[in-house]
Amino acid sequence: MKKLIVEVCVCNECVMKGAMDIIESIESLKKLKVQLRFNTQIQIEMNKCLGETKHGLQSPLIKVNGELIEKADSETVMAKVIGLASQDIKSI
Ligand code: FES
Numbered sequence: 001m002k003k004l005i006v007e008v009c010v011c012n013e014c015v016m017k018g019a020m021d022i023i024e025s026i027e028s029l030k031k032l033k034v035q036l037r038f039n040t041q042i043q044i045e046m047n048k049c050l051g052e053t054k055h056g057l058q059s060p061l062i063k064v065n066g067e068l069i070e071k072a073d074s075e076t077v078m079a080k081v082i083g084l085a086s087q088d089i090k091s092i
Contacts, residue, residue, distance in 0.1 A: 003041045049061075058071055
């Protein structure tokens with residue numbers, strides 16, 4: 001089974017800018033994956049600060065399989081996850 005790791009920064013700044021909403025969206029996608037026929041395991045990791053110093057303007061920051069998404073929102077992250085889940089990516 002393919003595996004996607006979604007890292008979400010839960011620093012105050014990212015949380016203030018919607019990081020928790022993004023986590024909720026991914027959690028609902030995990031619940032829907034059977035209906036969507038995803039053969040992909042989605043793992044959410046909450047981390048502290050994924051960025052370089054002085055990156056507050058780019059928050060919230062999310063990494064999907066190591067690829068950084070700046071100024072992330074639910075739509076962008078969901079699109080990325082669905083895109084990767086429907087591709088034939090290597091298992092980690
Ligand atoms: S404050 Fe969230 S990535 Fe640094």
